[in-house]
Amino acid sequence: MKIIELKETITASNDRDAAVLRAELKEKGTLLVNLMASPGAGKTTLLERTIRDLKDEMNIAVMEADVDSDVDAVRIEKIGAKAVQAHTDGMCHMDAGMTRRALEGLGDEPFDLVVLENVGNLICPAEFDTGAGKCVMLLSVPEGDDKPLKYPLMFSVSDVLIITKTDVAPYFDFDFDACIARAKKLNPNITIFKVSAKTGEGFEEWEAWLKSAVKNWKN
């Protein structure tokens, strides 16, 4: 018998796959955004409006990750962006290997921006690096301002937090200042936007950030 010390994180194989994928995408000039949120936070609705606003300026594709069905991919294709449906076969998150296979499903066309709409879940997607260049999370007003306290890892790994459905804020006791303070405490570098896909509030700022992220990825 022989003992070998490893001292590796349990997901080390995924971290390595993700790093390789990220380097390949950097080489191609394709920014992969990992979009994460609870079910019903408004991921697909945010994407619909964003794609409509930006599709003449950049080539965008979406990978929809769901446990089952293709309703989200159908919604995205209606707006005129390329979409593939990735089924996770019951798994609660996407990892780097699944992301690579979904990217292959998009074909050889060069894309400036590929959005991975991850499985609706604030826990496991935060633990698995997909190879994305940027991680963006949504928190909708009806979910409450205490989410950063309950799901700290998601807020820690995200580059951007978008608070969605601001148009319904008058009906909920959502404390924006408290929510932002909680998120910043976990992650001082997080960029925060407040948007409503219904009224268009905040989309100019979010889209300006996205355009500059796509541009910077190509350098």
Add this chain to the structure above:
Amino acid sequence: MHEMGIILHLAKTLEETAEQEQIKKITRVTLEVGEVSGILTDYFTDCWNYFRRKHPVLESAELDLQTLPAVTFCGNCEKTYPTVQYGRTCPYCGSGETWLLKGNECIIKEIEVED
């Protein structure tokens, strides 16, 4: 579901190590699992016992899970305290300005292999 996803990666990491080090059989895998890592150890072991049978190099590998205690630091009074017992509120000064120091990790500490 979550445990199975982690097992898949654990198996892949171990198989890569076995190939590099030319190991034929792993007989024990020791993991350090933080108290607040979110891993359910019973379910995790069940998943492992199902999964290892499919991989010749892993099939005789027993899983040894060692729990690492979670510790939280209070930014107000600068003391540390056990996370599981007291949660986010410091038991010494009542402050909520607290940060988890350790306890959410999951590390492959070592493996035992046949010579």
